[in-house]
Amino acid sequence: MSPSWGLVLAAFSLAACAPLQDRASRHKLLLVSFDGFRWDYDQDVDTPNLDAMAREGVKARHMTPAFITVTSPCHFTLVTGRYIENHGVVHNMWYNTSTGQKLPYYNTQGVSQWWDNGSLPIWITAQRQGLRTGSLFFPGGNATYQGEQVAVKKIEPLLHKYNNETEWQQNIDTVMDWFLKDGLDFVTLYFGEPDSTGHKYGPESPERRAMVSQVDRTVGYLRRRIQEHGLEATLNLIITADHGMETVIKTNEIHLLKVQNFSFKDIQFELLDYGPNGLLVPKEGKLEQVYQALKNAHPKLHVYKKEEFPKRLRYANNTRLTPLMMYSDPGYVIHGRLKVQFNKGEHGFDNAVMNMKTIFRAVGPAFQKGLEVAPFESVNVYALLCHLLGITPEPHDGSLEVMQPMLAGDSQPGAESGALPPRPGKLQLVVGAALVLGLRLGIY
Template identity: 75%
Template sequence: MFALLGLVATLLTLGAAAPLQEAKSRNKLLLVSFDGFRWNYDQDVDTPNLDTMARDGVKAKYITPPFVTQTSPIHFTLVTGRYIENHGVIHNMWFNTTTGQKLAYYTTQGRSDWWDNGSLPIWITAQRQGLKTGSLFFPGGNATYQGEQVNVKKVEKLLHNYGNETEWKGNIDMVMKWFSEDDLDFVALYFGEPDSTGHKYGPESQQRKDMVSQVDRAVGYLRQRILDYGMTSTLNLIITSDHGMETVIKENEIVLRNVANFSFSDIQFEMLDYGPQGLLVPKPGKLEQVYEVLKTAHSKLHVYKKEEFPKRFHYANHTRVTPLVLYGDPGYVINGRLKVQFNKGEHGFDNEDMNMKTIFRAVGPAFERGLEVEPFESVDVYALLCKLLEIVPEPHDGNVNATQAMLAKSAGLSLENIQYYNNQLVNELIQSELINSNKPGSVVGFQFHI
């Protein structure tokens, strides 16, 4: 114990000293996504752990996801840095316009031919540069890319209950073991809430607020486990999401079956009844007729030929996108032959809709403290991840400068960050000594990484 006190005294003087360049090594990185966490969900719920994380690190006012604002497309943007038209995962569902076959979200996760389109997720790029990576439930993590898979993964089962708080803690514990025992450098961790609750009960419901409280408890548990494992000064943590959530408007609904002069007999393939976006392949010779009928069918429905779809969406310029693309105004979902959508909350809308914006929090040795940054795009996250992992990125559409302001100044940390992480290291040393020297977070082998 006396040796420990001597080490503590030494560490406390480091705040005024020069950065410990000889101790510098690559920090680890954990990317966490809470699906469907709207940018302002922390404004009507007490979120002490997310608030503390913001004080200890960086908070963005919000981030703008790409269109289409769906789970799989956006998560693949996060880990590739590509707009959806460039990475090709254009929908949550795999489909074949020739056979008419469609696969549900869960089955699509295992279809490598849907994911492997030339854009490599960061875990493959990192592995090719000597790092070890993992994926827990993260969309795209169950696929093979150019013959390679993520080093370590956990895949959810069919009809998985994403809201099980006990399982959340177990998954966090598993990830921390991956970092400590398997020495992984990067892990992508996915939670399916508060998306599911927002869909079922609506984004303004008490149930959604209760789920945000559960998310906040998970953030608190995660940060405590990082402390327990002695990784506060060596692990960078990013918490974000894919999209927000909009209240579904039930009045004056969009139902294509009810549109005058429109007939499904003119359609070869349809991807409808999946929120506010639709994809149609008219039969040969029927494109103009179907387009003319639908483009004025409903005041809240937008219908475009593929080549005329707004360029700002960075969506339609891919071979998988069908000749006609439809989307509804915020709150309006597209029903096809029968009304099969009963959600009270939905996403998939225009990414400029504020209710589609989502969150970004970051904390760790690479980040400034107590800083709120201006909004940026989800497509910019990938470049930041690569910078933190010190790897060469694949070609991407993001802007590394968009996130530069949140990083600690100069090659090392700012003086304030050095002092803060020295204090964190002292706390970890004391805690680990008092608990048990052979548990994770032991004094043995401790280094302060700059």
């Protein structure tokens, strides 16, 4: 190989790692999630700040989360654009069906092999294309992916109190510093409410309504800080959530211990007592016996062999899922050996149920003003994020076309990709010059 040809290849290699746009001309992006914010929570509470976002930007009638409708899997769908069976974060808990070991939600956040399962989240993709990213408490932000971590991150402490409004404002101030002082391009910000309040008191409770007011005040604080820092013209803001919330029904409960002809002695591994979902590994030779005992055990319980699980839910086709799977009708939770689940509100139900739907608001230079769009699936949000950042997405299950109506005219995507059209930077110009020179010298 001639030295000139090697120079051309080196230039190509550098260009492949370059972002599609110069960072100086790129808009910043903030993705905010308020866990468990049901699609209609703004209808029985005065929410002037969320309403202002809708008037000045875009509001979806509702957004359909992926199934199962729980925190970690649904958040990972937002940042990968993959259905849960494809990205593999199938539960809030890490578990090992061979040893029976399980880890709670908080500890699972630090188990990188649970998250790093072949789907690269947008933080890492953006960093590989020349951007700087950050995560504050966002699920998945504490893991390592293919040897890389989010550049700037803040991890919630153990036994973190999610409802501290003062801390919420401090976290917003931290994010503003990340954008302005640390030069970040993209940040994900997570709040654990109104989910915790909905669980404890129920989605129809006055406590939940008070928490929605706190969320709205926080949205107002966030938008004021954006304005005070002069970021209105350069920052796109998206506020969404992972799932909704359903009132738990306390009568005619599902309790597997009381099911006739079923015994936990026939089970090698179970993941139960986590709302309306259950995973079972029967002992060798016991699968059919356990299935027959459970499939008609309760009129509100749906039990399937893995291969027969409803395909529309896009959940079961993953090696991490067990031979027997179950979920219950809205409002009903599944109790295992003992009744240890006493929440008044719960999620994890079929994502077609209206009370599992959630919110989507967006405002900023890329978005239309005063537009309400039709409902869409959360799997499409990733393509929108990549487009707003001007990066080439990883393979995903969503579609930018679904999100296109909400974009302002000069933010419409190109015909062929989910990223903004490339703007020639120094590296691209170098490559162009090298190609011309190569042609003239007859290198190739």
